[in-house]
Amino acid sequence: MKEEQNNRGLKILIVDDVADNLSVLSSLLQAEGFRVFAAISGNLALQALDTLVPDLILLDIVMPEMNGFEICARIKERESLRNIPVIFISALDDPQDKVKAFSSGGVDYIGKPFQKEEVLARVKTHIELAGARDKLETLVESRTHELLENQKRLKKTQQLARLGSWELDLVNGTLYWSDEVFNIFGLKPSEFVPGFEAFLERVHPEDRESVKMTYLTAVKDKLAYDLVHRIVRNDNDDIQYVHELADHVINEDGEVIRSIGTVQDITNLVTLDKERQHYLEKFKNSLEKTVIVVSATLEKRDPYTAGHQRNVSELAVSIAKELNLSDDTISGIRLGSIIHDIGKINIPSEILTRPGKLSDLEFEMIKTHPLHGSEILKDVEFPWPIAEMVLQHHERLDGSGYPNSLKGDEILLEAKIIAVADVVEAMSSHRPYRPSLGIEVALKEIEAGSGRLFDEKAVSACINLFREKDFKPFASS
Numbered sequence: 001m002k003e004e005q006n007n008r009g010l011k012i013l014i015v016d017d018v019a020d021n022l023s024v025l026s027s028l029l030q031a032e033g034f035r036v037f038a039a040i041s042g043n044l045a046l047q048a049l050d051t052l053v054p055d056l057i058l059l060d061i062v063m064p065e066m067n068g069f070e071i072c073a074r075i076k077e078r079e080s081l082r083n084i085p086v087i088f089i090s091a092l093d094d095p096q097d098k099v100k101a102f103s104s105g106g107v108d109y110i111g112k113p114f115q116k117e118e119v120l121a122r123v124k125t126h127i128e129l130a131g132a133r134d135k136l137e138t139l140v141e142s143r144t145h146e147l148l149e150n151q152k153r154l155k156k157t158q159q160l161a162r163l164g165s166w167e168l169d170l171v172n173g174t175l176y177w178s179d180e181v182f183n184i185f186g187l188k189p190s191e192f193v194p195g196f197e198a199f200l201e202r203v204h205p206e207d208r209e210s211v212k213m214t215y216l217t218a219v220k221d222k223l224a225y226d227l228v229h230r231i232v233r234n235d236n237d238d239i240q241y242v243h244e245l246a247d248h249v250i251n252e253d254g255e256v257i258r259s260i261g262t263v264q265d266i267t268n269l270v271t272l273d274k275e276r277q278h279y280l281e282k283f284k285n286s287l288e289k290t291v292i293v294v295s296a297t298l299e300k301r302d303p304y305t306a307g308h309q310r311n312v313s314e315l316a317v318s319i320a321k322e323l324n325l326s327d328d329t330i331s332g333i334r335l336g337s338i339i340h341d342i343g344k345i346n347i348p349s350e351i352l353t354r355p356g357k358l359s360d361l362e363f364e365m366i367k368t369h370p371l372h373g374s375e376i377l378k379d380v381e382f383p384w385p386i387a388e389m390v391l392q393h394h395e396r397l398d399g400s401g402y403p404n405s406l407k408g409d410e411i412l413l414e415a416k417i418i419a420v421a422d423v424v425e426a427m428s429s430h431r432p433y434r435p436s437l438g439i440e441v442a443l444k445e446i447e448a449g450s451g452r453l454f455d456e457k458a459v460s461a462c463i464n465l466f467r468e469k470d471f472k473p474f475a476s477s
């Protein structure tokens with residue numbers, strides 16, 4: 001019963017010119033649940049196959065008009081029927097007939113008189129086989145399609161990413177390039193044979209030696225490498241930037257036999273980065289000019305401290321260089337120091353310029369200038385912490401400074417450096433209320449406060465500048 005269920009719907013075409021044979025085979029297969037179609041001649045069978053697609057065909061050989069071999073050959077000519085298994089069933093027992101049966105496209109041969117069990121067993125086996133083969137074919141077809149689609153996608157992606165791949169066989173010296181490598185180098189695959197020396201020819205002359213050495217060293221050390229260099233395109237001599245990644249295949253004897261790598265055109269990225277750098281430089285320069293103009297405005301209003309900020313800036317930058325700080329940090333210090341007293345713009349000029357000692361109230365007023373300065377600057381988006389430098393330039397390590405009594409590491413290094421330069425410049429310059437105290441007195445003052453009030457390294461760098469390096473300060477005042 002279960003078997004019958006399984007076979008239900010499976011169609012079998014029987015072709016035999018003897019009606020009794022058709023009848024016996026039909027009953028046998030119908031009893032097993034198959035849907036049976038019978039044809040009494042080859043022509044009728046071929047006609048039926050115009051609309052019928054059976055799962056299996058049982059075919060007699062000796063028939064009038066058209067024999068079984070010819071019918072089978074005609075069936076196999078039709079694309080839609082080609083995969084239907086054909087089993088010959090015949091009284092012929094000459095081995096030559098069997099050979100002919102298989103060569104005309106049959107999958108099996110059953111002798112007459114036949115055993116019912118044999119017919120059933122073979123029919124079932126071939127239907128199952130055909131089903132399995134169809135599934136496999138569909139699977140292979142869809143996988144092949146998927147693979148081709150993936151390859152297309154990969155190629156497109158590589159084109160978009162300007163990414164090529166290469167493979168160098170170190171045993172026979174052949175170099176394979178993907179199409180995208182040819183594109184990157186401006187070469188045509190039909191006109192150029194890739195090779196290591198030919199590749200080096202296309203590398204920018206200034207990079208050629210280092211590219212060659214990087215590759216040879218990587219092979220010798222059996223290590224992957226990662227390299228950015230320039231190439232010169234063959235078609236228009238344009239200089240392009242490429243990023244190379246490569247690794248090696250090593251054989252059982254530990255020898256490198258092949259190198260595999262990718263090459264990506266990153267010219268756009270490099271150009272964008274250079275432009276970005278250029279604009280950042282321009283921005284910083286214009287910022288510096290603006291700050292200098294603002295600082296000069298303040299100095300006009302306060303002639304007694306004319307040049308003070310510029311002098312402090314000059315000394316603070318020299319101290320920063322002495323401390324080997326980065327160029328970027330030094331740029332920040334230059335700007336912060338040239339504007340460090342900008343908050344004095346809020347203090348009446350008669351207090352700033354009046355000779356003689358200040359009252360406590362007046363001094364309290366003076367002490368607000370770092371806060372005013374940072375208020376003015378805090379909303380300007382400098383690439384450095386300028387507002388903080390201005391706010392903190394009167395802070396001292398032990399917390400005795402103002403306005404926030406910050407201590408030690410709470411104070412920015414930039415502010416600590418400006419503090420030292422500020423004190424030295426102020427003491428060694430003429431002030432409305434006193435003449436210059438001289439550079440030595442100024443240096444002794446910071447030396448005495450080193451580590452307690454002032455940053456030790458900044459102090460010793462400053463002293464070193466004056467005593468060892470003959471620093472000639474304040475030329476502009």
Ligand SMILES: [Fe+2]
Nearest residue numbers: 340341393394
């Ligand atoms: Fe100040």
